[in-house]
C-alpha cells in the first residue's frame with residue numbers, strides 16, 4: 001500500500017528524514033512513535049503528497065506519488081489530525097458528506113442516510129448530524145473525523161495523534177473502535193502517537209523513529225522482547 005525508498009528530507013540545514021525506507025502492507029495498522037521533532041508528521045505529509053522528498057521515492061498503491069494525481073490521492077486518503085480538520089461552518093452531516101458530494105454524489109437523502117450510518121458506526125447518535133463541530137466534545141469531533149474519512153471510502157487512513165488531547169476513558173473507547181473498524185473495513189492505517197501503550201495496543205507493527213531514521217520496525221511483541229537499542233528499551237520500559 002505504501003513504500004518509501006531511500007527518502008530524505010531537509011528543512012534548511014536540518015535533516016528531518018534520513019534515507020528512510022519502509023513499506024506498509026495493505027490492511028496493516030502501523031503505529032509510529034518517537035521523540036518530538038523526529039520526523040513523524042513529515043513522513044505522513046510525504047505519503048499524501050503535502051511534502052516532496054528531496055531524494056528517494058514514495059509509492060502509494062504502487063504508484064510513485066511524483067506521477068500521481070494528488071487531489072485524487074488525497075480524496076482517497078483519510079487524514080485525521082488532533083483538534084483540527086473539520087470544517088467549522090458545516091454541520092456534522094455536511095462534513096461527513098463533503099468528499100462524496102464533491103466527487104459527484106449529490107443525492108441528498110442518500111448522503112444523509114450514509115452520514116447517519118457512519119455516525120452510528122463510530123458510536124455517535126444520529127441527533128449529532130445537524131450540529132456544528134463547535135457543539136461537540138473533542139472525542140466526538142475525533143469520531144466525526146473518522147466518519148468523514150470512512151465516507152470518502154478511504155482505503156488508507158493517516159492519523160496524526162488523533163487521540164492526543166482526549167481523556168483516558170474516551171481514548172480507550174476510540175482505540176477499541178478503531179481496531180474494530182479496521183478489522184471490519186480492512187483499511188491500511190498509519191497512526192502517529194506519543195503514547196507507547198497506544199502504539200503497542202493498536203499496531204500490527206510499530207515504527208520507532210529516531211532523528212529521521214528507523215530505530216526499530218517490528219511487531220509489538222518483538223519490540224517488547226528484543227528492543228533494538230537503548231532508546232527503544234527506555235521507551236518500552238514504561239509500557
Ligand SMILES: Nc1ncnc2c1ncn2[C@@H]1O[C@H](COP(=O)(O)OP(=O)(O)OP(=O)(O)O)[C@@H](O)[C@H]1O
Nearest residue numbers: 011012014016034035036037038039040041042043
Ligand atoms: N514546513 C517546515 N518548515 C521548516 N521546518 C519544518 C517544517 N515542517 C517540519 N519542520 C521541522 O522538521 C522537524 C520534524 O518535524 P515533524 O513535524 O515531522 O516532527 P514530529 O516527529 O511529527 O514531531 P511532533 O511529535 O512534535 O509532532 C521539526 O524540527 C520541525 O520543526
